[in-house]
Amino acid sequence: EVQLVESGGGSVKPGGSLRLSCVASGFIFSNAWMSWVRQAPGKGLEWVGRIKSKTDGGATDYAAPVKGRFTISRDDSNNTLYLQMNSLKTEDTAIYYCTTNNYYSMDVWGQGTTVTVSS
C-alpha cells in the first residue's frame, strides 16, 4: 500500500524557517515525481511545487507565491521528500500535503502537516 507521512509542521514567527518531511513507502520512491500542495484555513487547495525523479532530471518547479523562499528536495536513499520553507509569511499558514504525481496530476496524498505562521 502506498503511504505518505508528513511531519515537521508547527508554529513559527514571520520571517522564520521550517522544514517539512514526507516519508514514502509502498512504491519505488526514486522513480516518482512528487508534489507539495497546501490549504489555508477555510480556503481551497494551492499547488506549491513539484520535483521530478532524478532519472527525469530532478528539476523543481514552484508556484509564484513561494518561489525563491521554498525549496523542494528529495533523499531517495531514505524515501523522503522535503520542503524547506524560509522567510515565512502569515499567508503561508496552511495544512501542507505531500503527494505522488501521475503525469502532471496528483495521485496519492498524505494526511498533511499543519504550519502556523504568527507573531
Added chain:
Amino acid sequence: QTVVTQEPSFSVSPGGTVTLTCGLSSGSVSTTYYPSWYQQTPGQAPRTLIYNTNTRSSGVPDRFSGSILGNKAALTITGAQANDESDYYCILYMGSGISVFGGGTKLTVL
C-alpha cells in the same frame, strides 16, 4: 495571469447526474492541460478521482468520469449519492512546470 475557474457551488438530487466544469479565464482547456479532479470532505485529505483528463484513479467508482466538454474540462457524477457531498477541485498544468488549482466547487446532494 490566467485563472482556473470552477462553479462555486452546485446541487444535485440523489440519483441524479451533475457535471462540474473547469475552465480558464482566458482560452480553452484541452488535454494538453492534463486536467485532473479531486474530492475533499471536511477535515480530510483530498482524494484523487480523475487524472490525465479521463483516467479514473484506483478504486474510484465508474459513476465518476472526466472529459473535455466544449472549452472546459468536466467531471460528471452519475447516480449521485449522499456521500458525494464534498468539495471538488480541478487542477490544470499551465506549462513551464506550473500547475494551478481552481477555486473548488461545493457540491450539495439534496
